[in-house]
Amino acid sequence: MADEKKQSIDEKLVILFQSMYEMTNPECAKCRAPRSCCDAMYCHCAEEVAREEWGVDVTPLKTDHPTLPFMGPTGCVLEPHLRPLCTLHTCDINSIGLKKGDPEWTNKYFKLREQIDELENFRQDLKDRESWIDHT
Ligand code: SF4
Ligand code: SF4
Numbered sequence: 179m180a181d182e183k184k185q186s187i188d189e190k191l192v193i194l195f196q197s198m199y200e201m202t203n204p205e206c207a208k209c210r211a212p213r214s215c216c217d218a219m220y221c222h223c224a225e226e227v228a229r230e231e232w233g234v235d236v237t238p239l240k241t242d243h244p245t246l247p248f249m250g251p252t253g254c255v256l257e258p259h260l261r262p263l264c265t266l267h268t269c270d271i272n273s274i275g276l277k278k279g280d281p282e283w284t285n286k287y288f289k290l291r292e293q294i295d296e297l298e299n300f301r302q303d304l305k306d307r308e309s310w311i312d313h314t
Pocket of ligand 2: 220
C-alpha cells in the first residue's frame, strides 16, 4: 500500500516538475546570459537528489562539457524532477520573489510550487513512517 502511494506521489511530482519546467524554461530562454546560473555544484546536487530521492543513477548521462557534468549541446540532459533546484529557479523569483509585471505568471508559479512542496512533504512523511516501522 505504502509503495503504491509512493508511486502515485512520484508520478504526480514528475508531472508537476514538468509543468514547472514549462513555466521557467521560457523565462530562461529570454536570458541575456543563458545558463550562466548553472554551476557544477548544482549538477552535483541534482546527482544526489536523483540517487537519494528517485533511486536513479544519472552517472551514465554525464556529458563531455568541460565544467557542467549534465550540460549537453542543447541544454541540461536531466529531467526536470531530477534537478528540482534548477527547475524552480528563475532570476526574478530568486532575486525579488516574483515575475516583474506578470502577477498571473507569479501566482501560477507559486501555486505549482505549493503543490510540489505538499507532495514532497507527504512523500517524506511516508519515508519516515516506513523507516520508523523498520526499526520497531
Ligand atoms: S535563471 Fe537567470 S541567469 Fe539562469 S538562465 Fe534563467 S534567466 Fe538566465
Ligand atoms: S540545469 Fe543541469 S547543467 Fe545546469 S546546473 Fe542544473 S543540473 Fe547542472
